[in-house]
Amino acid sequence: MQRPFTQQEKVTEIPYALKVFLLLSVGLTALSFVYTVICRRMGLGLPYSFPYYYVPGSMFSDFLPFLDKFRAWGTPAFFDNTIHGYFMYPAPLVHVFRFFLGIPHQRTYFILTLLAVSASLALAFMQALRKQGLATMPSVLFAGSAALLSYPLIFEVQRCNIEFLVWLASAIGVWCFFTGRTTTSAAFIGLAASLKLYPFIFLGLFLPRRRYGGFLLGITAIVTVTLLSLHWIGPTTAAAARWNGEQMAAFSKYYAGGVMNLGYDHSFFGLVKVATLRWHPDYFAWARPYSIAVAILCVALYFLRMWRLPLPNQILALSILSVTIAPVSYDYTLLNLYPAFAMLAVLALQAQRRASRVTHLTAYMVLFALIFTPQSYIIVHAVRYGAQLRAICLIVMLVLALATPMPELEPRDAAVGPNP
C-alpha cells in the first residue's frame, strides 16, 4: 500500500527541465506553423518529401488504400498482389484492418479510436505526474500541452497509420515494467511485437534483472498471437504464413532502400542515405548488410554497455533504438518515445522532491522538444531535412543515455529493483 504524499512532499511547480521542454515546444511548433502559413501566402511550393500537413495522396494514406483489398476478404483475390497490392504488415494486423475496414464510417471510427487511445495515454501520463506529487493543474497543463503539441501524433492522424495500437501496447508494456508489473509488461510487449516487429527490443529489459520467465512469456505471446492470426487468415496456417512472408518481403523489396520519403524518415539508415545520396548507390542492395551490421552493433551495445546501466537508461536507450534501427522509420513511430519521455518527467519530479538532480535532464528535454515538433523549416534547396535533424538528436540522446547513469526510481515505485 503506497503512502500518500505529505503537504511538504507535494510539488507545486513544474520542474525546470520540463518547463524548458514546454516553452521550446510551443516556440518551435509556432515557428513551424508560421513558416508553413507564410510559404502558402507567398505561393511557394512545398519542398520535396514534405509531410506537413496536408498533401494530396498523403491524407489517410496508410489506411484507405487497403479498402478494396479487404472488400475481397474471403476470396482468392484477397491474396493476389497484382489486383489490390501488398499488405506489408505482420499477420495479426490483417485482423485489425479487417475489423476497421469492415465497419460503416470506417475512417471516422478509426480516427475516433486513435484519438481515444491518445487521450487515454495522455490521461494516464497526467495521473502518473499527480502520483509523483505534482499538483493537478500543472499535471494537466504539462500532459495536455505535450499531447496537443505532438507532431508524431498529428502525423499519425494525417496518415491513419496503425502505429497507435503498437504505441498503446508497447507503452503499457514499458510502463508496467518501469513500475514493477513484469508479467503484464511481458504480455503487452509481446502483443506489440506481434503487431510490428521492433517493440521486440523491449524484451531486453528482462534479461539483466534475471526475469527469464517474463522474457519467455513475451516470446510466447508473439508466437501465439502470430500463429492464431495466421490460422484465422487461412486457408491453412502454412499457406497463410507463406503469403504473409511474401508480403513482409515486399517491404524490403520496395521500401527499405527507398529515398522518396526521407523528409519524414528519421531512421539511422535514412541518415546514411542522405549523406551518400550524391553518389546514387543502390540502397536496396545496402539494406541487408546494413541490417546485419546494425543488429551486431546493437547486440554488442546491449551486452557490453546497456546491461549494466540503471533501468531509466535502459528504457531510454532501447526506446531510441526501437524507432531508429529499422531501415525505414517514419515519424509516427516517434510515438514510441513517449513512455521514456514520461519516465524522465517522473524522474524529474522525484529529483525535485529530494532536491537532487538527474544528469543531462535539461539536455534530454531540449532534444525531445526538437524531436516532437514539426521542424517544417529545415529545408535546403527545396529538400526537407527535418527527419535527419531528429535522427541526429536521437543519436545524441542515445550517447548520453549510454554514457551517464541516471538515478534508479525511488523504492515506492521501483518494484523491479536495480540490476543484481
Added chain:
Amino acid sequence: MVHSEKTFYRILLPGLVLCLALYAEETVHFLHYGWNSPDNDAWISDLSKCQRVPGSSTDLECQIKGYGLARYRYRQDAKDPRNNMPNHIFFVDRIP
C-alpha cells in the same frame, strides 16, 4: 523566465493558444481545399488536368477543383534525389 513561475505561464499560455489557432487555420484550409489545395502544387501528380500554355515550354495551366485555374511552371533545376534526373512531376512551382 523559466525560473519565474508567473513569467513562465505568461509565455506558455498565449503560445499554446497561438499554436492551436494556427493548427485550426491549417485544418480549415484543408477542409476547404481538400486534396486539391493549390498550395500542394509541388506535388501535383496528375498532370492530365493541366495544359501547356501556348508559346511556353515551361508553363502549365491546371484546373484545380474548388479553386479554379492555376498556372504552374516546371522547376528547371530540380532533381529527383532517387536518380538525380530532372523530375518535373515532383517539382512544379505555382505562379502567383
